[in-house]
Amino acid sequence: MLLTLLLFFGSAVAIYLACEYFVNSVEWCGKRLNLGATAVGSILAAFGTALPESAVTFTAVAFGHTAQQKDIGVGAAMGGPLVLATIAYGVVGFALWQNQRRLKRADHFVKADYGRLGNDQISFLVIFLLKVSLGLVAFAYKPWLGVLFLAAYAVYVWREINTAETSEEEEDLEPLKIRPGNPNLFWAGAQALIALGVIAFASHLFVGQLESIGTLFGLSPHLVALLLSPVATELPETMNAIIWVRQGKERLALANISGAMMIQATIPSALGIFFTPWRFDSNLLVSGIVTALAIVVLWFMFKRGKVDSRALAAIALLYGLFIAWVIFGKSLTGLA
Numbered sequence: 001m002l003l004t005l006l007l008f009f010g011s012a013v014a015i016y017l018a019c020e021y022f023v024n025s026v027e028w029c030g031k032r033l034n035l036g037a038t039a040v041g042s043i044l045a046a047f048g049t050a051l052p053e054s055a056v057t058f059t060a061v062a063f064g065h066t067a068q069q070k071d072i073g074v075g076a077a078m079g080g081p082l083v084l085a086t087i088a089y090g091v092v093g094f095a096l097w098q099n100q101r102r103l104k105r106a107d108h109f110v111k112a113d114y115g116r117l118g119n120d121q122i123s124f125l126v127i128f129l130l131k132v133s134l135g136l137v138a139f140a141y142k143p144w145l146g147v148l149f150l151a152a153y154a155v156y157v158w159r160e161i162n163t164a165e166t167s168e169e170e171e172d173l174e175p176l177k178i179r180p181g182n183p184n185l186f187w188a189g190a191q192a193l194i195a196l197g198v199i200a201f202a203s204h205l206f207v208g209q210l211e212s213i214g215t216l217f218g219l220s221p222h223l224v225a226l227l228l229s230p231v232a233t234e235l236p237e238t239m240n241a242i243i244w245v246r247q248g249k250e251r252l253a254l255a256n257i258s259g260a261m262m263i264q265a266t267i268p269s270a271l272g273i274f275f276t277p278w279r280f281d282s283n284l285l286v287s288g289i290v291t292a293l294a295i296v297v298l299w300f301m302f303k304r305g306k307v308d309s310r311a312l313a314a315i316a317l318l319y320g321l322f323i324a325w326v327i328f329g330k331s332l333t334g335l336a
Helices: 002-032 037-049 051-063 067-098 114-134 142-162 185-216 221-233 235-246 250-275 282-303 309-314 317-335
Strands: none
Touching: 002 037, 002 185, 002 235, 037 142, 037 250, 051 067, 051 185, 051 221, 051 250, 067 221, 067 235, 067 250, 067 282, 067 309, 067 317, 114 142, 114 250, 114 282, 142 250, 185 221, 185 235, 221 235, 221 282, 221 317, 235 250, 282 317
């Protein structure tokens, strides 16, 4: 148990430190590619930090030999969006709230591209509702529909690149950590790849320790995948958000989360639909309902064009609502 805890906390620290290098390099990559701040967060950073979760899903559904192992992949594919829509957005709000004085902000309002974030919520919600709907039915050609999710993400990337605002303010960049000065794209890309390697390895180790902890407390692999694994594998996005918010760059933090959500709604879903029956039990269905509820609340917030960081922090309470459902449902099962 002691070794498990040491590996648990050690891998968490490694993820945080690697994320500092990753966000530093991805900003320089965006600068060299002439991408706006929003596109940097929603495409480059999101794609990189979503790799651990996608890797967990792919490994489970493609190489799992039992139905239980494949359930881990399906649970991870549903748990990722739930964690991002609740905890990750909540962390941004909480971090801004706590760093208001240090950032010398006169109010609690979040600085972001609200119109773009609102559009992302609508796009995500449409795809996510289709994803959940497919989990409630069974038919022969369902696996072929996975292609639609991959196509949806390709359209999203095209839109993000081609509608990036040229008027976005220039962000102050810290020197590239492995090569200060005026680095070219090669060095920025090299640092990003090294950081991603560390993130992927540390996230895999972190998930393993979570699974051990889950087993210790009597949690099934299915619940571990739905509840604990996404918290671990979405840790890079959450860490990126904390780092960027502390630098006063919540635009990047929110774009990173929004882009990661779009990846989680499409790529892991496509993998699950390709390789599994993609059928939901009550816990998976409720996780989908809570995620959709969080997205609707976020859309209303962004639609107003002014979001208080304290209100954004409160969105994390919806994850607690899902935990309460799992505990309540488990209690009912035990009584039965």
